[in-house]
Amino acid sequence: MGEGVVSTCRFCDGGCRVVGEAGDDGRLRVAPASPEFPAICPKAAAVDEYRLHPDRLTVPLRRVGERGAGEWERVSWDEALDEIAAKLRAVIDEHGPEALAVAEMPLNIGFGGVTRRLMNALGAVNYTAPTQLCMGNTAQVHRAVYGWFASPDWARADCIVYFGQDRDMQRWPAEYLQLKAALARGATLIEVDPRLTDTARLADYHLRVRYGTDAALALAWINVIIEEGLYDAGFVAAWCVGFDELRERVAAWTPERAAEVCGVDAELIRQTARVYANAACAVIPWGVVADMQVNSTSLLQAQCILRAICGYLNDGENVSGPALGGVVNAQLAAFEMLAPEQRAKQLGQDGPRAHPLLTMCAAALYRDATARAGIPYEPDILGESQACDPSALFAAMRGEGPYPVRAFFAVGNNTVMSYAGQQGIVDAIRAQDLVVVFENWLTPTAQLADYVLPGDMWAERDVLGPEFDVAPVLTASYALREPAGECRGWYEVAKGLADRLGVGDALPWADARELFDWRLAPIGKTFDDLRDGRPVLAEAPARGCFLTPSGKVELASSALATLGHDPLPSYVEPCDPAAAAEPGRYPYVAFAGLRERASYNTNFHQMPTFRAQAPEPLLLINPADAAAEGVADGAWCVVESAYGRVELVARLDDAQPAGSVRVPHGWWKPELPGGLVGGLSAACLHNDGMLMPDAEWNLDPVQGVPGLRGTVRVAVRPR
Ligand SMILES: Nc1nc2c(c(=O)[nH]1)N[C@H]1C(S)=C(S)[C@@H](COP(=O)(O)OP(=O)(O)OC[C@H]3O[C@@H](n4cnc5c(=O)[nH]c(N)nc54)[C@H](O)[C@@H]3O)O[C@H]1N2
Ligand SMILES: Nc1nc2c(c(=O)[nH]1)N[C@H]1C(S)=C(S)[C@@H](COP(=O)(O)OP(=O)(O)OC[C@H]3O[C@@H](n4cnc5c(=O)[nH]c(N)nc54)[C@H](O)[C@@H]3O)O[C@H]1N2
Ligand code: SF4
Ligand SMILES: [Mo]
Numbered sequence: 001m002g003e004g005v006v007s008t009c010r011f012c013d014g015g016c017r018v019v020g021e022a023g024d025d026g027r028l029r030v031a032p033a034s035p036e037f038p039a040i041c042p043k044a045a046a047v048d049e050y051r052l053h054p055d056r057l058t059v060p061l062r063r064v065g066e067r068g069a070g071e072w073e074r075v076s077w078d079e080a081l082d083e084i085a086a087k088l089r090a091v092i093d094e095h096g097p098e099a100l101a102v103a104e105m106p107l108n109i110g111f112g113g114v115t116r117r118l119m120n121a122l123g124a125v126n127y128t129a130p131t132q133l134c135m136g137n138t139a140q141v142h143r144a145v146y147g148w149f150a151s152p153d154w155a156r157a158d159c160i161v162y163f164g165q166d167r168d169m170q171r172w173p174a175e176y177l178q179l180k181a182a183l184a185r186g187a188t189l190i191e192v193d194p195r196l197t198d199t200a201r202l203a204d205y206h207l208r209v210r211y212g213t214d215a216a217l218a219l220a221w222i223n224v225i226i227e228e229g230l231y232d233a234g235f236v237a238a239w240c241v242g243f244d245e246l247r248e249r250v251a252a253w254t255p256e257r258a259a260e261v262c263g264v265d266a267e268l269i270r271q272t273a274r275v276y277a278n279a280a281c282a283v284i285p286w287g288v289v290a291d292m293q294v295n296s297t298s299l300l301q302a303q304c305i306l307r308a309i310c311g312y313l314n315d316g317e318n319v320s321g322p323a324l325g326g327v328v329n330a331q332l333a334a335f336e337m338l339a340p341e342q343r344a345k346q347l348g349q350d351g352p353r354a355h356p357l358l359t360m361c362a363a364a365l366y367r368d369a370t371a372r373a374g375i376p377y378e379p380d381i382l383g384e385s386q387a388c389d390p391s392a393l394f395a396a397m398r399g400e401g402p403y404p405v406r407a408f409f410a411v412g413n414n415t416v417m418s419y420a421g422q423q424g425i426v427d428a429i430r431a432q433d434l435v436v437v438f439e440n441w442l443t444p445t446a447q448l449a450d451y452v453l454p455g456d457m458w459a460e461r462d463v464l465g466p467e468f469d470v471a472p473v474l475t476a477s478y479a480l481r482e483p484a485g486e487c488r489g490w491y492e493v494a495k496g497l498a499d500r501l502g503v504g505d506a507l508p509w510a511d512a513r514e515l516f517d518w519r520l521a522p523i524g525k526t527f528d529d530l531r532d533g534r535p536v537l538a539e540a541p542a543r544g545c546f547l548t549p550s551g552k553v554e555l556a557s558s559a560l561a562t563l564g565h566d567p568l569p570s571y572v573e574p575c576d577p578a579a580a581a582e583p584g585r586y587p588y589v590a591f592a593g594l595r596e597r598a599s600y601n602t603n604f605h606q607m608p609t610f611r612a613q614a615p616e617p618l619l620l621i622n623p624a625d626a627a628a629e630g631v632a633d634g635a636w637c638v639v640e641s642a643y644g645r646v647e648l649v650a651r652l653d654d655a656q657p658a659g660s661v662r663v664p665h666g667w668w669k670p671e672l673p674g675g676l677v678g679g680l681s682a683a684c685l686h687n688d689g690m691l692m693p694d695a696e697w698n699l700d701p702v703q704g705v706p707g708l709r710g711t712v713r714v715a716v717r718p719r
Contacts, residue, residue, distance in 0.1 A: 002480030006033050006533035008465060010458035011043040011050070012600045013107055014172050015466070017533065018044060020459075020480035028459060028481055033533055038173045043600065046609055047459055051484060055606055055670060056440055057454040058485025067430060068448050070675030077486065077496070080451050085500030087434040087450075091407040097123035098345045099406045101393055105130050106383050106467035108412030109438070109455060109490040110477075112329030114507070114515075115411060116386070118494050120337040121506035125346040125360065126388045126396075126405060130418050131468070132358055136384030137291050137703045139470070140357050141300035142319075144557040147369060147547030149381055149470050150307060150317040152283035154178040157316065159188045159279035163214050163299070164289030164709070166197040170597035175285070188279070190272050192217060193289075195594070195662075196655040205272050209262040211589050211660055211710025212574040215295035217269065218302035219571060220258030223250040224273035225309060231277065232311025239546070240308055242556025242567070249568045261571065276306065281316035289593070294707040296700040297357065298569035301557065305569070308553045321547060322370065322379035323472035323538035327519040330380035330469050337506075345403070347396055348389020348704060353696075355389045355704025356563045365559045369547040382468045389704040390419050391694040397428035407434040411490065412455065414602040416445045416680065417666060420698065420706035422689030423644060426680070438493060441606060444668050444680035453493060456483040464516040464527060472538040474520070476530035491515060565702045577697055578642030579713035586641065586713035588625065588661045592688035593709060599666060602687075606670035617667035617686045619648035621716065622658040626650060629716045636719040639663060641712050644690040647719055661716060663688050665708075 002020035009016045009030065016032070016039035023029035027048045032039035050056075060080040061072040075083075091099050102119060106112040106129065119127055129136065142149045152160075154175075160182060167176040183189060183202060191203035192214060200206045209217055225231050226247050236243050255273075259266035276282050284307060290299045307317045322328070348354060349361040356362050363378065363385045370379055380386050396405040408415075408429055416425050429435055429448045437449040446452045463477040483489070491512040498507045509515040516527035523536065530536060545551075549558045556567040579586040598614035599605055619639055621631065631637050633652040638645055639661070648663065656662060667686035674681045684690060691712055692698065698707045 001482070002028060005478045005480055006531070007459060007480050008463060008475070008477040009039060009044045010107055010110070012172070014174055016041070016044065016174060023048070030459070030480070036174065038177060041170055041173050043604070043610070046607060049607055049609060051457055051459060051481065053606060055442070056484060057442060057452060058487055059454060060486065061452040063450045067435070067450065068676035070447060070673070070678065072452070077488065080453060081493070081496045081500060084434070084436055084451055085497055088407050089501060091433055092122065095404045095406055097342065098125055099404055100124040100409070101126040101128070101397060101405050101407070102409045102411060103128045103413045103415040104411035105413045106329070110458065110461050110463040110467065111490050112383055112467040112469070113332030114491055114494050116333035116335070117506055118498050118503065120334055121498065121503040122501065123338065123342045125338065125342055126393055128387050128390050128393055129383045130413060131382040131384045132387055132390060133419070133705055134288050134291055135286055136382035137296060137358060137705050138286050138300050139381040140362065140385055140703065141297055142304060143366065143381065143385065144357070144548070144559040145301060145304035145308070145554055146313065146319045147366065148319050148321045150304070150313065150319045151471065152285045153281065153316050153318060154182060154283070156281040157182050157187055157283040158185070159190070159276055159282035161190045161192070161276060161282065161284045162199065163192045163284070163287050165285065165287040166193070166199045166594060168198060168597070171595050188275055190275065194657050194660060205268065205275070207262070207264045207268060207272065208657065209264055211591050212293050212295065212707065213262040214290065214293065215299040215302060215569060216253065216258045216261040216571040217264070218299055218306065219250050219253035219569060220255045220269050221273040221276065222246070222302060222305055222309070223253045224255060224270050225277045225306070226250060228274070230274065231309040235311040235313070236309055240553045240555050241550050242554055245556045245568060246305065249570070261573070277310045282310065282312055283316055289709050292705055292708040294574050294698060294700050294711055295571055296705050297702040298571060301569040305555050308555065313553065319546070320472050321373070321545065322375050322469060324375065325539040326474050326523045326536070328469045328538070329383065329467065331377040332519065333380065335378040335386060346388050348392035351392070351402055353389060353392035353395060355391070355699060355702060357703045358384050358387050359389060360386050362559060362563060365549060365562055366547055369549060369551065373545055373547055379469060381470055391421070391699060391704055394419070394421065394425050394428040394694070398424065398431050406432055408432045410437045410445045412438060414443045414445045416448070417602045417668065417683055417687045417689055419694065420689055420692045420708060421694035422684065422687060424694065425689070426684070438490065441670065442674060443602065444683035447674045447680050454485065454487040456487045456489045460484065460487065461489050462512055462516065462527065464519060473535045474530070474538060475535045476527055478531065560702065563702070574707060574711040575697065576642070576711055576713045586715050588659060588714050588716060589710055590639070590641070590661050590663050590691060590712050590714045591709045592663050592665045592692065594620070594662050596664060596666070602666040602668065605668060616649040617664045618651045619716070620651050620653040620656045620662035622656045623652040623654060624658055625661070625716070626652050629718070631716060631718055638717050638719050639691065639714050641691040641714045643693040643712070646686050646690050648686065661714065663691060
């Protein structure tokens with residue numbers, strides 16, 4: 001089975017298209033399916049090391065003893081689903097459907113929309129996706145400014161601006177190859193990164209800004225472009241609103257002021273602004289660093305403004321729009337099933353932890369514009385624009401109000417490790433009446449579950465992708481092997497629950513294939529018609545149709561103003577209040593990230609081949625700082641913020657600016673004892689979320705994304 005069949009690798013979110021091949025001894029191998037998707041990354045080559053790993057979950061488990069005690073018994077699927085449905089029904093009957101919370105990564109399960117459809121049928125609104133910290137929040141700012149997401153046209157780009165992206169053949173090779181091709185054509189690379197990364201070494205201009213100050217730089221670029229008349233006056237006059245207010249706002253952001261804030265040369269700021277504005281086709285590709293700052297909204301808004309005023313919109317950076325034709329994920333989700341009074345209950349729309357931009361109240365602001373464009377459903381770009389606010393959710397789960405949340409599902413999501421304020425998430429999960437985790441491994445989050453359900457992995461499932469509605473295109477991926485053991489696909493599980501909860505009508509399709517055929521019926525295709533591997537383009541609204549409330553590019557955003565926020569970008573100095581109160585105690589600004597070649601977010605640490613390459617979690621520290629702290633290369637050290645501590649191995653690194661350190665994201669040790677006594681297999685000893693709180697001062701006020709890149713300060717000492 002699977003030889004010559006096209007699938008999509010999901011060992012990372014690169015989503016390379018691959019084709020199954022017969023390996024030795026019947027083992028599965030995959031090869032690249034098309035030149036744009038290189039799939040030559042070692043992770044894809046290890047498909048069977050993952051699939052057949054002895055520690056992989058292959059049977060449903062039920063907790064015995066206390067939650068988090070680490071003791072399990074095997075149960076049948078029917079028993080597990082019967083018991084879960086009965087317990088969930090009891091929670092909903094007592095507290096209402098808003099007492100159910102789901103954290104889900106659609107890419108990790110191969111479905112968008114299915115979980116939302118089940119939740120919408122139940123009236124449940126508290127859904128969170130990690131895309132809220134990764135591209136989804138970019139999408140919502142794009143939506144506020146353009147009405148939809150802008151994607152760079154790499155084939156034409158002659159100037160690339162990267163805010164902290166570091167790419168290579170093991171970290172998003174597809175984009176890395178696009179970058180290399182652009183540079184080979186003579187494109188200019190402007191890299192904004194405090195570190196001297198490998199990507200920065202390829203750059204024509206490297207702006208080593210202070211961590212967390214990117215928004216100030218972007219405001220100064222806009223200042224130069226307006227002051228020097230480098231903008232596209234025709235495009236601005238025809239398509240933009242808010243230019244005069246913008247001009248006024250950025251007047252104070254001279255290169256000299258930004259130079260002081262960012263710690264880079266004013267002339268370099270001027271020069272790079274000119275290079276960007278004078279290019280034929282400049283692009284600012286999405287990068288996660290802009291998504292995890294306290295100034296995230298402003299930075300993303302400033303990036304959007306740069307594209308628009310320089311005339312690159314739909315001329316290098318293309319705004320498509322929600323797809324029409326074929327049933328896309330948001331359409332499948334059927335948000336229209338939700339009663340207004342249930343929508344109003346979604347957490348994070350109002351009250352003390354309100355961060356409305358990713359919630360339903362913001363999504364509602366585009367309803368008229370999408371209706372005008374003839375879109376017959378409520379769009380959702382990356383499964384996040386109808387989401388609840390994570391910090392508000394975890395607080396409600398801990399019993400801090402405004403109402404009880406008592407049942408929690410993690411679906412292809414390692415929730416404990418994938419947000420800020422890790423200890424608070426552990427407490428939130430422990431306080432639940434029911435915890436269900438759908439996983440490949442007994443992760444730190446699964447270790448806190450009542451039921452752990454074994455999921456299939458990408459090579460074992462059919463997928464009608466993409467799992468998000470960013471671009472109007474449909475692709476099919478086909479299973480290369482049967483699921484291991486008793487592993488199941490998410491649709492089967494969701495349907496099993498829907499049937500038992502009395503909402504089976506919402507998921508009437510017998511299996512995933514039937515669902516996919518139903519989704520493709522409007523374009524006259526079946527799932528099997530897509531076997532040639534070629535994507536099918538869906539219709540999209542005409543270019544130049546901006547789905548904002550005004551129908552124009554909103555340089556000053558009416559959506560932000562309606563939500564009670566500043567319609568224009570600004571800059572606020574990131575500040576860790578406890579560190580500021582004790583000057584000198586926490587000398588280093590910390591950023592989480594610089595993705596690891598040998599793992600993917602929190603996954604892959606159990607894979608022997610990859611673990612051998614990266615056996616321990618590394619702190620990157622400038623050699624002068626290490627000397628000052630008495631920390632030797634390769635020695636264990638304690639890294640402490642005012643909010644928590646982790647232990648990491650020091651790696652002395654000249655590329656890391658003095659006064660800053662890098663802490664890794666996603667480290668746990670699957671080989672160590674689990675459960676609460678084991679600190680969740682050392683997740684509580686190593687992960688970045690232990691250091692970085694989800695306190696209000698560390699959240700972007702509009703979107704609630706945490707400042708994981710350059711707000712929190714730490715002290716470092718030998719262990
Ligand atoms: N503290 C902190 N939080 C962060 C970040 C950070 O840097 N620091 N980064 C953010 C970013 S950029 C992202 S993209 C998100 C990522 O968030 P996630 O995508 O949720 O994180 P992963 O660790 O990739 O995957 C979560 C879980 O999915 C499981 N999984 C993988 N494949 C499958 C599958 O096929 N089936 C099933 N059932 N499960 C599967 C893995 O075992 C893993 O435990 O996290 C965000 N959160
Ligand atoms: N092998 C592998 N590949 C991956 C992943 C993985 O885990 N493993 N994860 C994938 C995912 S989900 C994502 S989102 C991407 C993320 O990948 P990238 O977009 O490359 O982001 P990071 O790795 O978090 O950070 C890279 C750089 O950001 C800089 N940086 C940190 N803070 C700031 C700041 O405030 N301003 C600026 N300008 N720069 C800053 C750091 O110095 C670092 O050099 O990688 C993807 N690719
Ligand atoms: S980069 Fe590697 S792990 Fe990521 S999707 Fe492509 S082949 Fe898979
Ligand atoms: Mo990400």
